[in-house]
Structures are given as structure tokens and as C-alpha cells.
Amino acid sequence: MIPPAFEYLRPKTIPEALTFLEQYGDQAKILSGGQSLIPMMKLRLARPAYIVDINRISGLSYIKEEGGFLKIGGLTREAEVEASSLVRSKYPLLLDTTAVIADPQVRNLATVGGNLAHGDPANDHPAAMMALRAEIVATGKKGERVIPVESFFVTLFTTALQPGEILTEIRVPSPPPRSGGAYLKVERKVGDFATAAVAVQLTLDDKGAVQKAGIAMTNVGPTPLKARKAEDFLRGKKPDASAIAQAAQLAADESQPSPDLRGPAEYKKGLVKELAKRAITRALERAGK
Numbered sequence: 001m002i003p004p005a006f007e008y009l010r011p012k013t014i015p016e017a018l019t020f021l022e023q024y025g026d027q028a029k030i031l032s033g034g035q036s037l038i039p040m041m042k043l044r045l046a047r048p049a050y051i052v053d054i055n056r057i058s059g060l061s062y063i064k065e066e067g068g069f070l071k072i073g074g075l076t077r078e079a080e081v082e083a084s085s086l087v088r089s090k091y092p093l094l095l096d097t098t099a100v101i102a103d104p105q106v107r108n109l110a111t112v113g114g115n116l117a118h119g120d121p122a123n124d125h126p127a128a129m130m131a132l133r134a135e136i137v138a139t140g141k142k143g144e145r146v147i148p149v150e151s152f153f154v155t156l157f158t159t160a161l162q163p164g165e166i167l168t169e170i171r172v173p174s175p176p177p178r179s180g181g182a183y184l185k186v187e188r189k190v191g192d193f194a195t196a197a198v199a200v201q202l203t204l205d206d207k208g209a210v211q212k213a214g215i216a217m218t219n220v221g222p223t224p225l226k227a228r229k230a231e232d233f234l235r236g237k238k239p240d241a242s243a244i245a246q247a248a249q250l251a252a253d254e255s256q257p258s259p260d261l262r263g264p265a266e267y268k269k270g271l272v273k274e275l276a277k278r279a280i281t282r283a284l285e286r287a288g289k
């Protein structure tokens, strides 16, 4: 299908893009990788009169460590995250996540910023970023503001981004020693959205007890969900098999799946329980290395 007609705008700077966004208000949409926006336009689920293509703005694509954070530019492609030796060596949860998003063709274009800004509870980065306690940098006419990812996902397809704002950076706190993470997803076939997925990021103290726990879930609620009770339960505990099983049960209890073509709600809760158990176990293995 062919998308409806639109005016195509190609700003070369952030101020120019912000001016277009201000000028055309809710008639305008930002285009990054186009891997969600273009399919939605083809299906007539989105009909923007103006497309503001930000791909020609330089300096929005990078992966670097600075000031205690891993900083990912808003326009960084999934393929760049996957190829990053920094991500590979220190951020296994991010690497796990990127590797299961769609397929290599999509990942060559899709951006991390677009994955978050789209606000789809089926997307994979939101839960990963919640487990990692990331921050989102939004740039608008009034300057920059930093939004904790926990308050970024407001409801289905709605984020805390205000009209006229561009997601310009994602900041992931650099993990202390004895940290590890994992993302596990069940999909019907390779490249599909998650039936359910669980992201886990853990830090252990000197005695091997859990010091910090981040656990979040994909596609089992109207937004990505934090498993707060599971996190609280694990904190301060030695993560033995019984503690892991109890935390996984708490995560399943906190999930709010709906029945759909991917399966009944109880099946998805069962998946969350098993995925949480395995993701916690893998995160612990990685934290121990």
C-alpha cells in the first residue's frame, strides 16, 4: 500500500527541525528510521500532512560513555548498537535487546530513539531501558529536559514527549562492578513482536546479595511495566533458587496481559514467570563474571 500524500521536510539542524514542528503542530510527524511510522501511514493509522525527516541532522548518532552514563544519540540505529564493542562488553542487556528487534534489514534503519518515542508496549527497548533506569533527553524550543524513563510511557502509544519536542539522547547509568543484565523474549517467529519478554539488570554487593534490581516487562500491559514488587523482594537477598522463583512469581503477578492472537492471558503470565526466572539467572551469571 502507498501512504497518503504529505509534504516532505528535510531540516539540517535541530533548531530548523524545531521550527518546522512548531509551525505545523499536530499535522507534523518526525521521521527517523520509518520502521513504525511508514507502516502506520500505509495502513492509514497515521496521516501526517508534514513529515519532518531528521536523518540529515548531524551529531545525533553516537554511542559513548561520559559523566557516568552510556549516551546513545536519538538517531542511533539498532545495527550500530549491535556492532558497538562498548555495548558488547559492558551492557549485555542492551545487546540482548537489540539483537531480538525485528530482523537485520529493519535494524539497519530503525533507531533507538524511534523505538522509545513510538510508545508501543510491544517494542523491546522500553522495558530494557526501564530495567536499566535510563533517562530520556527531550529537546524543544525552550531547551533540553531530562525525563526518567519510568515516567516516559504514559499510556498506549503516548509518551511524555510534548508536541514539538525531539528525543535527542538516551542516558543509561554506567553499571558498577558486579553488575549484569539480560533480556529474554518469546516470539511466534523470528522478527515478530514479543508474546512476552522480561528485562533484568542486577548489581551484587561484596557478599553476593542483590544491591540493585531493575526488572521490567514487554507487551504484557498497556505500557511497558516495571515489576516493582519483584525488584523490592530481591533487594538485599542472596539470590538462591527459591528467591529467584519467588521474584519471578511476583513479576508474573504484576503483569497485566490481554488475550490476543499471541495467546491467552494466563499463558502470557506463565511466560513472564519462566522468562523472569531465566533472565534473573542469566543476569546473575553475568554479574558474577
Ligand SMILES: Cc1cc2nc3c(=O)[nH]c(=O)nc-3n(C[C@H](O)[C@H](O)[C@H](O)COP(=O)(O)OP(=O)(O)OC[C@H]3O[C@@H](n4cnc5c(N)ncnc54)[C@H](O)[C@@H]3O)c2cc1C
Residues within 6 Å of the ligand: 029, 030, 031, 032, 033, 034, 035, 036, 037, 038, 039, 074, 075, 100, 101, 102, 103, 106, 109, 110, 111, 112, 113, 114, 115, 117, 118, 122, 123, 124, 125, 161, 165, 166, 167, 168, 191, 192, 193, 194
Ligand atoms: C517487520 C518489522 C518488525 C518489527 N519488529 C519489532 C520488534 O521485534 N521489536 C521492536 O521493538 N520493534 C519492532 N518493530 C518496530 C520498529 O522496529 C520500531 O518501532 C522502530 O525501532 C522505530 O524506530 P524508527 O527509527 O524506525 O522510528 P519511526 O518509524 O521513524 O518513528 C516512530 C514514531 O516515533 C516518532 N519519532 C521517531 N524518532 C523520534 C525522535 N527522535 N523524537 C521524537 N519522536 C520520534 C515518530 O514521529 C513516530 O511517531 C518492527 C518493525 C517492522 C517493520
